[in-house]
Amino acid sequence: MIAAQIVPTPVGALALLSREGVVVAAGFTADPEEMFARLTPALRAEGLEVVDDLGPATQAVRAYLDGDLEALDAVPVSQPGTPTRRRLHAALREVKAGTTVSYAELAARAGLPRTAARAAGSACAQNLIAPFVPCHRVLPSTGGYGGYLYGTPVKEWLLTHESRRTANAG
Structure with missing residues (x-):
C-alpha cells in the first residue's frame, strides 16, 4: 500500500507518498491522487491510503520549513527512470x-x-x-x-x- 499525507507549507499543500518508508512521490498539491497517478502501474496497483503521519518524511519536511535545509537529504527516495x-x-x-x-x-x-x-x-x-x-x-x-x-x-x-x-x- 502506498501511504499518503498532505503537509501544509507556506506555499500550499505538499502531498507526500511513501512505500515502506521510502518516498516515491511528493509534490505541491492538495490532491495525493494527482501524484499517485504519476506512479508506475506496479505501484498504483498497490493502492493508496491517506494517513495522518508518514513519520521521518513528514518530520524532514517540517524541519526543512523550520530552517534545517539538509533535513530532506537524509530521506530515502525512489523513482523510476533510465x-x-x-x-x-x-x-x-x-x-x-x-x-x-x-x-x-x-x-x-x-x-x-x-x-x-x-x-x-x-x-x-x-x-x-x-x-x-x-x-x-x-x-x-x-x-x-x-x-x-x-x-x-x-x-x-x-x-x-x-x-x-x-x-x-x-
Whole structure:
C-alpha cells in the first residue's frame, strides 16, 4: 500500500507518498491522487491510503520549513527512470540548498556531456519527488527562473527560503 499525507507549507499543500518508508512521490498539491497517478502501474496497483503521519518524511519536511535545509537529504527516495535520468536525479540531490546550477552544470555533475543539458531539463520535468529531489535549484543559463511543474511562485519561494537560511547561517 502506498501511504499518503498532505503537509501544509507556506506555499500550499505538499502531498507526500511513501512505500515502506521510502518516498516515491511528493509534490505541491492538495490532491495525493494527482501524484499517485504519476506512479508506475506496479505501484498504483498497490493502492493508496491517506494517513495522518508518514513519520521521518513528514518530520524532514517540517524541519526543512523550520530552517534545517539538509533535513530532506537524509530521506530515502525512489523513482523510476533510465540510467541517465537516475544519474541526473542523484546529481540533483547533491546540489546544496542555497545554491543553484544550470541545466548544463547539472549534466556535467552527473558525468554527462554538456550536450546533455536537454536531458537534464527532461529529468527535472519528470521528477516525481519535489522538493526531496530539488529540481527547483536548476535555473536556465539565460537567466530567470525557468519552468517549474508547481508554478514559478513556488520555485521562487523555495529558493528564497533556502537563500535566506544559508545567508543567516553564514
